Amino acid sequence: MGVPVIAGLGTAQPPAAAQDELWSGFFARHFSGNTRALAERVFANSGVTRRQAAVNPLLEDVSEWPTERRMRRYQVEALPLGKEAVSRALTAAGLDAADIGLFVVCSCTGYATPGLDILLARDLGMAPDTQRMFVGHMGCYAALPGLGAASNYVIARGRAALLLCAELTSLHIQPPGARVDTQQIVSHALFSDAAVAAVVVPGGRGYALREVISVTDTSTADHMTWDVTDMGFRMGLSPKVPQVLSRHVRDLVDDLLARHGCTRSEVDGWAVHPGGPRILNVVERELALPPSALAASRDTLAEHGNCSSPTVLLILDRLWSSPSAPRRVVMLAFGPGLTLYAALLERED
Numbered sequence: 001m002g003v004p005v006i007a008g009l010g011t012a013q014p015p016a017a018a019q020d021e022l023w024s025g026f027f028a029r030h031f032s033g034n035t036r037a038l039a040e041r042v043f044a045n046s047g048v049t050r051r052q053a054a055v056n057p058l059l060e061d062v063s064e065w066p067t068e069r070r071m072r073r074y075q076v077e078a079l080p081l082g083k084e085a086v087s088r089a090l091t092a093a094g095l096d097a098a099d100i101g102l103f104v105v106c107s108c109t110g111y112a113t114p115g116l117d118i119l120l121a122r123d124l125g126m127a128p129d130t131q132r133m134f135v136g137h138m139g140c141y142a143a144l145p146g147l148g149a150a151s152n153y154v155i156a157r158g159r160a161a162l163l164l165c166a167e168l169t170s171l172h173i174q175p176p177g178a179r180v181d182t183q184q185i186v187s188h189a190l191f192s193d194a195a196v197a198a199v200v201v202p203g204g205r206g207y208a209l210r211e212v213i214s215v216t217d218t219s220t221a222d223h224m225t226w227d228v229t230d231m232g233f234r235m236g237l238s239p240k241v242p243q244v245l246s247r248h249v250r251d252l253v254d255d256l257l258a259r260h261g262c263t264r265s266e267v268d269g270w271a272v273h274p275g276g277p278r279i280l281n282v283v284e285r286e287l288a289l290p291p292s293a294l295a296a297s298r299d300t301l302a303e304h305g306n307c308s309s310p311t312v313l314l315i316l317d318r319l320w321s322s323p324s325a326p327r328r329v330v331m332l333a334f335g336p337g338l339t340l341y342a343a344l345l346e347r348e349d
Contacts, residue, residue: 002158002203004151005348008095009317010088010197012081013304014054019043019189026057027188030176039185047277047298051192051305053170054081062232063173070171070232074110079123081195082116082166086124089162089197093206097124100199101159104150106135106142106309108226109167109233116166139226139335140273141214142309143196144343148212150200158202165309166195172232187235190276192305196313207320207329207345213256216337220244224336241275242282244338250286253330256342262328269326269345270294271315273333274301283332296322316345 023043031039054077055062062070082105090097103126105117117132133149135142143165150161169191174184200209223244225236257263264287272283274297284294296318304314312333319326329345 004154004200004202004209005204005206006198006209006345007201007204007206008089008092008199009313009320010085010090010092011314011317012084012088012195013052014077014081014193015056016050016052017056017058018050019046019048022051022057026061030063031185032176035185038182039189042185043189045277046189047274047301048190048305049302052194054168054193055170057170057173062171063175065232067228067230067232071110071112074168074171075112077168078107078110078116078166078195079119082120082164083123085166085195085197086120086162086164089199093199093201095160095199095201097126099160100126100130100162101157102131102133102150102153102161104133104135104146104161104163106138106146106163106165107167108137108139108142108308109169109171111136116164120164137226138309139224140275140306140308140311141333141335141339141341143312144212144331144333144341145214147198147200147209147343151209151212154200154202160199160201162197162199164195164197165313167308167310168193169308172234174234175231182239183235183237186237186276190306192307194304194307194310194314196310196317198313205348208348210260210344210346211256212341212343213252214339214341215248215252216339217244217248218337220338223338226336241334241338242278245279245334245340246282246286248340249283249332252340252342253287253332256330256344260344264288267328267330269319269329270297271312271319271329271331272297273312274298274306275334276306277301279334
């Protein structure tokens with residue numbers, strides 16, 4: 001069987017709003033007292049200048065919506081966004097929907113049955129025997145195990161696979177609380193909406209996926225949480241997360257590269273999930289990277305915010321479409337567990 005190759009990417013995003021506008025037009029009155037002053041500083045130092053929102057708080061305040069209403073809206077908004085991303089990825093890869101043997105969907109911001117996997121397979125014309133896999137509640141790192149599953153299918157079956165990561169974090173703005181909740185402030189300042197699809201095929205031009213690996217530090221399982229509540233999904237984000245990453249990221253990356261006979265100095269593309277400015281700073285320091293190495297990650301954070309699972313694919317798309325697309329790319333993403341995922345890609349011409 002041929003090596004699994006990412007042959008096409010497709011992105012789709014709802015309308016954007018400036019971070020300053022989101023603050024002055026909504027969040028400045030969402031928070032009050034000491035919380036407001038803290039939130040203003042967090043927003044200003046988030047590294048985000050623009051974000052996308054399928055449900056824009058400048059137009060609709062969802063913070064008091066019950067979870068049922070948010071889930072109904074998820075299906076309405078996510079379906080066309082996912083369809084646009086998948087269609088673009090298929091076009092980029094030169095394939096039809098009927099060519100897809102496995103359809104993997106990653107999303108932690110909404111649930112419904114039948115889900116995006118079934119409805120998009122129907123609407124796009126995938127074959128009745130197309131297999132489907134839905135990956136939920138993995139959060140920001142889900143794209144990498146999703147790519148791993150798609151690649152394993154391609155190797156085993158010799159057929160094309162399709163990955164879609166679709167997140168609508170805008171549906172989960174929480175009600176204003178009576179106490180300072182730094183974790184909610186940070187999540188409200190960073191998160192955004194997007195859908196990105198990737199087509200994986202057995203051989204050909206694109207980025208060959210050499211390997212996907214991970215490490216989970218279960219002693220810090222409470223550092224990052226995503227709880228289903230009566231008022232949407234609530235983020236828990238400990239300020240200790242960067243410290244945990246600093247303990248594991250160097251060994252994870254060096255182990256991955258050593259297994260393929262290369263070192264960090266031979267990597268010319270880095271797609272690092274921008275969980276926030278501190279996350280990127282820790283990765284840059286621990287891997288001894290030059291400031292330019294994470295430019296694509298910082299630019300993605302600035303222009304799109306943290307879109308959860310689609311974000312590393314947005315960064316890969318930015319690297320791929322640059323005038324000098326990198327030859328060798330390391331993708332890194334982090335999430336609940338606390339879990340770190342890494343993938344090694346090499347360009348096939």
